[in-house]
Amino acid sequence: MNAPAELTPSAELPAYMEAVGRRARAAAAAVARASTAQKNAALAAIAASIRAASAAIVEVNRRDLERATAAGLAGPLLDRLRLTAAGVEKMAAGVEKVADLPDPIGEVTDLRPQPSGLRIGRMRVPLGVIGIIYESRPNVTIDAATLCLKSGNATILRGGSEAFDSNRLLAQQVSHGLRQAGLPGEAVQLVASTDRAAVGLLVSMPKYVDLIVPRGGRGLIERLAGESRVPMLKHLDGNCHVYVDAAADLAQAVDIAVNAKTYRLFVCGAMETLLVHQEVASVFLPQVAAELGARGIELRGCPATCALLPQARAAAEEDWFTEYLGPILAVRVVDSLDTAIAHIGHYGSHHTDAIVSRDHLAIERFLREVDSASVMVNAPTCFADGFEYGLGAEIGISTDKLHARGPVGLEGLTSRKYVVFGAGQLRR
Amino acid sequence: MNAPAELTPSAELPAYMEAVGRRARAAAAAVARASTAQKNAALAAIAASIRAASAAIVEVNRRDLERATAAGLAGPLLDRLRLTAAGVEKMAAGVEKVADLPDPIGEVTDLRPQPSGLRIGRMRVPLGVIGIIYESRPNVTIDAATLCLKSGNATILRGGSEAFDSNRLLAQQVSHGLRQAGLPGEAVQLVASTDRAAVGLLVSMPKYVDLIVPRGGRGLIERLAGESRVPMLKHLDGNCHVYVDAAADLAQAVDIAVNAKTYRLFVCGAMETLLVHQEVASVFLPQVAAELGARGIELRGCPATCALLPQARAAAEEDWFTEYLGPILAVRVVDSLDTAIAHIGHYGSHHTDAIVSRDHLAIERFLREVDSASVMVNAPTCFADGFEYGLGAEIGISTDKLHARGPVGLEGLTSRKYVVFGAGQLRR
Numbered sequence: 001m002n003a004p005a006e007l008t009p010s011a012e013l014p015a016y017m018e019a020v021g022r023r024a025r026a027a028a029a030a031v032a033r034a035s036t037a038q039k040n041a042a043l044a045a046i047a048a049s050i051r052a053a054s055a056a057i058v059e060v061n062r063r064d065l066e067r068a069t070a071a072g073l074a075g076p077l078l079d080r081l082r083l084t085a086a087g088v089e090k091m092a093a094g095v096e097k098v099a100d101l102p103d104p105i106g107e108v109t110d111l112r113p114q115p116s117g118l119r120i121g122r123m124r125v126p127l128g129v130i131g132i133i134y135e136s137r138p139n140v141t142i143d144a145a146t147l148c149l150k151s152g153n154a155t156i157l158r159g160g161s162e163a164f165d166s167n168r169l170l171a172q173q174v175s176h177g178l179r180q181a182g183l184p185g186e187a188v189q190l191v192a193s194t195d196r197a198a199v200g201l202l203v204s205m206p207k208y209v210d211l212i213v214p215r216g217g218r219g220l221i222e223r224l225a226g227e228s229r230v231p232m233l234k235h236l237d238g239n240c241h242v243y244v245d246a247a248a249d250l251a252q253a254v255d256i257a258v259n260a261k262t263y264r265l266f267v268c269g270a271m272e273t274l275l276v277h278q279e280v281a282s283v284f285l286p287q288v289a290a291e292l293g294a295r296g297i298e299l300r301g302c303p304a305t306c307a308l309l310p311q312a313r314a315a316a317e318e319d320w321f322t323e324y325l326g327p328i329l330a331v332r333v334v335d336s337l338d339t340a341i342a343h344i345g346h347y348g349s350h351h352t353d354a355i356v357s358r359d360h361l362a363i364e365r366f367l368r369e370v371d372s373a374s375v376m377v378n379a380p381t382c383f384a385d386g387f388e389y390g391l392g393a394e395i396g397i398s399t400d401k402l403h404a405r406g407p408v409g410l411e412g413l414t415s416r417k418y419v420v421f422g423a424g425q426l427r428r
Numbered sequence: 429m430n431a432p433a434e435l436t437p438s439a440e441l442p443a444y445m446e447a448v449g450r451r452a453r454a455a456a457a458a459v460a461r462a463s464t465a466q467k468n469a470a471l472a473a474i475a476a477s478i479r480a481a482s483a484a485i486v487e488v489n490r491r492d493l494e495r496a497t498a499a500g501l502a503g504p505l506l507d508r509l510r511l512t513a514a515g516v517e518k519m520a521a522g523v524e525k526v527a528d529l530p531d532p533i534g535e536v537t538d539l540r541p542q543p544s545g546l547r548i549g550r551m552r553v554p555l556g557v558i559g560i561i562y563e564s565r566p567n568v569t570i571d572a573a574t575l576c577l578k579s580g581n582a583t584i585l586r587g588g589s590e591a592f593d594s595n596r597l598l599a600q601q602v603s604h605g606l607r608q609a610g611l612p613g614e615a616v617q618l619v620a621s622t623d624r625a626a627v628g629l630l631v632s633m634p635k636y637v638d639l640i641v642p643r644g645g646r647g648l649i650e651r652l653a654g655e656s657r658v659p660m661l662k663h664l665d666g667n668c669h670v671y672v673d674a675a676a677d678l679a680q681a682v683d684i685a686v687n688a689k690t691y692r693l694f695v696c697g698a699m700e701t702l703l704v705h706q707e708v709a710s711v712f713l714p715q716v717a718a719e720l721g722a723r724g725i726e727l728r729g730c731p732a733t734c735a736l737l738p739q740a741r742a743a744a745e746e747d748w749f750t751e752y753l754g755p756i757l758a759v760r761v762v763d764s765l766d767t768a769i770a771h772i773g774h775y776g777s778h779h780t781d782a783i784v785s786r787d788h789l790a791i792e793r794f795l796r797e798v799d800s801a802s803v804m805v806n807a808p809t810c811f812a813d814g815f816e817y818g819l820g821a822e823i824g825i826s827t828d829k830l831h832a833r834g835p836v837g838l839e840g841l842t843s844r845k846y847v848v849f850g851a852g853q854l855r856r
Binding site for chain 2: 029032033106112114116118120123125127128210211231249252255256259263345354367368369371372373374375376377378379380382383388389390400401402403405406407415416417418419420421422423424425426427428
């Protein structure tokens with residue numbers, strides 16, 4: 001870490017961020033060139049370094065927690081900030097898991113001869129420099145930095161101010177591990193400023209930063225999207241739907257709907273609206289409502305739902321747009337598959353939506369016509385997750401359509417360039 | 429076309445553009461759903477419609493040309509604006525070629541079972557609405573609209589004001605063909621305004637527009653990049669290099685360098701700087717300089733080059749950054765592969781760069797370490813082109829790293845969503 005021991009004064013911030021960017025760009029070339037063995041050696045050294053510093057990390061984190069408590073930080077935010085010895089060990093083990101992932105860099109695909117005689121294919125390469133902007137969780141420091149490293153990128157980290165000292169000590173372990181493997185410590189830099197202006201500068205340096213990954217709430221992401229001059233991997237709402245078709249296996253539909261809502265109330269793949277075909281509503285809704293009611297889920301329904309379920313209160317228009325992330329579910333009876341698809345298109349957030357049906361044609365149409373990052377058949381939306389998708393890691397879930405869409409693993413931190421192999425062919 | 433016969437007054441522009449966006453979004457859903465047969469039927473109808481309207485198109489274009497001449501438009505710009513009967517026929521034939529391309533939409537790849545029992549893969553889907561901003565060439569109207577249609581997208585076209593009437597008549601043929609195939613005519617709309625503010629509005633509607641493709645000079649693209657709130661497929665400079673390695677076959681290197689420079693002086697893949705390893709410079713440079721000199725190419729060299737070639741004048745620092753797009757070539761002698769790679773990284777534009785060598789290790793390093801959209805081995809940079817790459821079409825060449833990089837065909841106008849097939853699996 002080249003970061004100074006003290007925070008950077010605001011007046012020096014533009015020059016400081018420029019220097020951070022320049023160092024990152026220079027280090028990126030070295031990391032891009034690094035072999036798989038060298039990157040894995042760095043990851044092993046980082047894990048060892050974190051384990052060796054465990055007591056110090058917990059102690060520095062305790063002081064961060066004290067300051068945050070004194071500053072009036074609330075319970076869940078304090079929980080996210082806290083690092084225990086077990087948490088530090090989990091972090092180190094996570095780094096070793098990243099080392100075990102296959103290296104995406106250098107893979108050549110689609111190599112085909114063309115009429116000119118040239119063989120043309122695509123090689124997977126790093127993006128370059130990735131800026132990570134996150135809130136209070138210090139484990140993101142390790143998580144994000146190691147995924148960027150494995151995918152051959154340099155990283156600039158900007159964590160929450162309340163975790164600053166924890167993040168700094170963690171980032172030092174990363175730089176230490178990098179240097180032990182013969183890679184530049186500056187390949188991972190933590191911004192040595194808690195000034196908000198540093199974020200504004202970071203997202204305005206397309207010369208030095210190739211991608212911004214914000215890890216935080218919708219507020220953070222919308223604010224950044226408004227000012228960023230660098231492409232962003234945006235994760236906005238997960239307003240997810242399960243549509244129970246006329247041809248659904250209703251017992252299966254109950255299980256899927258209950259799991260989609262209650263696996264975890266706070267994950268972005270949690271179901272927020274249940275759509276039910278009118279032909280099965282009178283049988284299905286009382287069954288699913290009983291299960292959901294037993295789990296403390298409040299129902300907000302359309303008029304047809306409320307007529308079937310006395311326990312449901314009337315949904316307002318805004319309910320259909322809402323990602324509750326809590327024990328509330330909107331329920332609507334629809335007259336057709338078309339209405340279900342139109343509802344999802346209009347009110348949804350294009351994150352993850354599922355159909356429960358045994359009707360092949362209905363499934364085909366739902367798959368094709370629902371324009372969401374993940375479209376599921378006979379499975380609960382809560383499966384939307386990079387690990388469940390076999391990506392081995394997850395840097396985020398993208399609700400954008402370009403570049404990466406849905407759960408993003410190492411591949412989303414890479415690009416593909418064309419490689420052209422000739423033997424002296426000329427163009428005429 | 430819903431475009432009014434008259435231009436939209438400036439005061440009504442925001443409401444008008446909002447209406448254009450809303451219509452495009454609605455039409456996009458229909459085009460996304462359309463079968464391959466339906467899209468191809470529309471393309472056939474568009475081609476027929478263009479042919480039937482040929483005389484009218486040439487006549488309207490003649491009046492555009494007259495107005496442009498009176499307004500003082502220069503020779504090459506007039507040439508780009510001009511449509512002859514043969515040009516119209518070529519356009520119609522181009523539409524039929526787009527119909528012949530494989531439909532990228534609906535393809536499912538990477539479908540694999542996961543430990544949960546879910547089978548998870550990715551389906552290729554349209555982006556939605558694509559905004560095309562172009563300068564004087566009216567053939568872009570047909571070209572861009574039909575590529576967007578084949579890839580299942582709706583299009584909003586904003587052409588140059590001097591070609592407005594030609595573009596309008598062409599866009600009418602497209603809408604006519606769409607309707608004949610049972611698709612909404614609004615799937616392709618031409619902005620009925622020559623006001624520059626319309627462009628500003630178009631690039632500020634992320635709600636209605638998913639991608640902006642600018643087709644024009646660097647000035648246009650840089651201006652748009654500054655104001656766009658919609659992702660852009662950017663094509664900036666092609667400052668391309670050929671590096672002649674110590675282990676090059678020198679006869680082949682002469683042919684490649686001459687072809688890379690002179691195939692077409694004005695294409696973005698034209699070589700602008702020639703780098704030569706010092707071990708071969710004294711033999712290679714006089715040979716290649718004789719060939720280039722015979723073709724009227726002016727040489728601007730580093731001191732070592734000038735010492736070997738009396739006809740070369742000294743290059744200034746800015747020459748290394750310059751995309752001449754003309755009969756000038758910068759030449760530098762380098763002491764190593766490392767220096768060549770560093771030169772390309774520092775001065776290049778990450779478009780297309782080539783190595784001429786028989787040394788496997790040098791080739792491997794060049795391929796891996798040169799961070800350009802296309803990296804070539806023993807082939808001239810002028811091959812950088814979607815048709816040569818087997819894409820069957822080209823909407824542009826991207827110098828960005830995210831989403832699409834290098835020559836962009838139909839695939840670059842699509843996205844991939846996850847498709848998840850279950851049989852009632854639940855997440856625990």
